[in-house]
Amino acid sequence: MTGPVRRQAADDVREDDLTRRVIGCAIAVHRTLGCGLLESAYEECLSYELAKHGFSVAWQVTLPVIYDGVRIELGYKPDLVVDRELIVELKTVSKLLPVHEAQLLTYLRLSGITRGLLMNFNSQPLAKGIRRMVLSDFSPSPSPRSPRSPR
Numbered sequence: 001m002t003g004p005v006r007r008q009a010a011d012d013v014r015e016d017d018l019t020r021r022v023i024g025c026a027i028a029v030h031r032t033l034g035c036g037l038l039e040s041a042y043e044e045c046l047s048y049e050l051a052k053h054g055f056s057v058a059w060q061v062t063l064p065v066i067y068d069g070v071r072i073e074l075g076y077k078p079d080l081v082v083d084r085e086l087i088v089e090l091k092t093v094s095k096l097l098p099v100h101e102a103q104l105l106t107y108l109r110l111s112g113i114t115r116g117l118l119m120n121f122n123s124q125p126l127a128k129g130i131r132r133m134v135l136s137d138f139s140p141s142p143s144p145r146s147p148r149s150p151r
Contacts, residue, residue, distance in 0.1 A: 016115070016132075018082070018083065018085060018086055018115070019086060019115065019117060019132060021053065021055075022050065022055070022082055022086060022088060022117060023117070023127075023130060025046060025049040025050050025053055025055075026046055026049075026088075026117075026119055026121075026126060026130075027125075027126050027127070028049055029042060029045045029046050029049050029121075030042075030121060030125075030126040032045075033045060033121075035092075035121065035122050035123075035124055036122070037092065037121070038092065039079075039090050039091065039092045039121070042090050042092065042121045043059065043079050043080065043090055046080065046088070046090070047059055047080060050080070050082060055082050055083055056082070056083050056084065057080055057081070057082055058080070058081045058084075059079060059080050059081070060077045060078075060079070061077060061078060061081050061111075062075070062076070062077055063076040063077065063078070063107060063110040063111050064076075064110070065110065076106065076107065076110055078104075078107040078111070078116075081111070081113070084113070085113060085115065086113065086115050086116065086117065087104065087107050087108060087111060087113050087115070087116040087117070088116070088117045088119065089103060089104045089107065089116065089117070089118050089119070090119050090120075090121060091118065091119065091120045091121070091122070091129075092120070092121050092122045093120055093122055094122060095120075096118060096120050096129060096131060100118055100120075101118060101131060101133065104116045104118045104131075104133055105133060105135075108133065108135050109135070114134060114135045114136075115132070115133070115134050115135075116132070116133045116134075117130060117131070117132055117133075118130070118131040118132075118133065
């Protein structure tokens with residue numbers, strides 16, 4: 001069973017050095033590329049920028065669902081897992097919706113990771129399109145974490 005979920009705007013992440021540094025890398029990518037590209041372009045460029053700054057980055061990690069003791073692969077794949085501690089889900093939409101937050105929340109629950117960032121690269125400035133989610137009082141799922149190495 002999971003505890004409460006806290007959603008915070010980018011302004012509230014100053015205490016968390018990892019999310020602060022990841023947001024900094026994302027802002028650098030956004031300043032260079034601007035809005036209007038496909039999500040996959042931002043994913044590749046942000047992965048590069050994070051690796052350049054010494055982060056371990058895995059992408060499109062498959063998260064299984066464990067049901068009745070059986071591991072079921074359903075295709076849940078967060079965009080990025082940074083340092084095995086933070087899930088980063090990227091979007092290029094006109095507006096972030098509750099379904100996008102629910103998607104990140106699902107990834108957090110399945111992975112056992114408690115912190116996540118939802119980033120909309122179609123926002124100007126990018127900071128207006130960033131949401132931070134933290135699962136509090138989290139009891140890890142029996143689903144194993146096994147992020148793949150970067151491409």
